Amino acid sequence: MRAAVVEKPGVLKIKEVETPKINSRQILIKIQVASICNATDNHIMHGIFEGYHDFYPQILGHELSGEILEIGSEVTNFKLGDIIVMYSPNGAFCEYVAIDADWPLLARVPETTPLRIRSLSEMLHGAYVQAVYPAQIKSDETALIVGLGPMGLTAAVTAKLTAGKVIGIDLNELRVQKALELGIDAAFNRSEMTADEIVEAVKEANGGKEVDVVVMCISEDRSAELDAFDMAVSALKYRGRMTGLVVDVKNIKNNHSMNPQLLIKKDATFAHTLNQKGEAGQDEHKIFQDAVNMVAAGKIDFSPFVTHEVTLDRLSEVLDLCIHNMNEVIKVVVYPN
Secondary structure, three states, X not given: OEEEEEEEOOEEEEEEOOOOOOOOOEEEEEEEEEXXXXXXXXXXXXXXXXXXXXXXXXXXXOEEEEEEEEEOOOOOOXXXXXXXXXXXXXXXXXXEEEEEOOOXXXXXXXXXXXXXXXXXXXXXXXXXXXXXXXXXXXXXXXXXXXXXXXXXXXXXXXXXXOOOEEEEEEOOHHHHHHHHHOOOOEEEEHHXXXXXXXXHHHHHHOOOOOEEEEEEOOOOOOOOOOOHHHHHHHHEEEEEEEEEOOOOEOOHHHOOOOOHHHXXXXXXXXXXXXXXXXXXXXXXXXXXXXXXXXXXXXXXXXXXXXXXXEEHHHHHHHHHHHHHOOOOOOEEEEEOO
8 A cells, every 4th residue: 555654754755565454353444534733743754753653664644534444353343334533543644544443542423524524523532522621611711722723723613612702822823814714702813912912912802801711732832932831821810720732742841931830829720631531421432422423513614724635645745834834724634545
């Protein structure tokens, strides 16, 4: 099968590799559509991912959707032809992938979900299940989303499902405007305002009050002052709640700074992962499946996220766009087959 292989940091090749074979507990998926994770895929590409993807060579990508072609003899929870979306530990920019049938980061995709946005539903696990859902945002509360990349926009639109008001912050004007297009109540461009001005603007947009919840959706702080966390905590009310994405980047301490006294003074509750049973008594997999179903039901619309659709041959080009031309790209969809 054809696959996009990072042979070593900075070297990506489209090449023939062996099609995976399944064991009795696995399923084989023909990948219909995949998508670039702007942060992690570039971190892997350039050798700065910290943790489980820090090895070479490897097939790049982890956001995918496809059809089940083969089922192991011990598998009972899927059938041939099922369409799934998943976080793949074995690559996504390839024609086929094998995975254990009990892999938790996997959900069925209703056939009514348009093909071009199916793999984008994978973002719901990180942005919604692990960041927005744990905050349990109520209808009379305001959520502030810091970072409006694809994951931040996903956090924003899912927060909007329950929050009374959602406000966003980013350094990039395309992302600020995209948030407003998606129905976010207010969004501000940090590159055009000081941190103090942002905090005051957030309060004004929230009726003069600090926000109830902050969701941090940045892999690194790109502001010159490295003050994204301090700015967010300053906008948070006393005993407010903070959650955020977990993004594994080497030397992350050099990409952020934070005054812990601000958190202590605010007596903030900080949580970044979901308790397996959650406040609603649901497990993580069920919450992920419920969120994927909301896409099919039209409650979450990923269509405005898609700015590029490519085949494997253009992968290197669009990966570069994701980090060097942020005013041109939100989400790139890739068709490996």
